[in-house]
Amino acid sequence: xxxxxxxxxxxxxxTAALLFVVVAVQIFVGSGLNALSRPLPFLAxxxxxxxxxxxxxxxxRNAD
Numbered sequence: 001x002x003x004x005x006x007x008x009x010x011x012x013x014x015t016a017a018l019l020f021v022v023v024a025v026q027i028f029v030g031s032g033l034n035a036l037s038r039p040l041p042f043l044a045x046x047x048x049x050x051x052x053x054x055x056x057x058x059x060x061r062n063a064d
Contacts, residue, residue: 009054012047019044 005013023041026033036042 005055005058009051009058012054013051016044016047016051019047 019040023033023044026040033041
């Protein structure tokens, strides 16, 4: 992974991606999930938003 983004943002993004992989597998298996199903994807969306905000903050902070 590129080191342009801080470690915390990268960890958050990878964690969100892994949670969404689990959600995708559950959907393909036939589990009835929606956006508010607990614990997944209920926990994945806030992590995704946090990673996107961290990436955006890093891009604007280093903009010259």
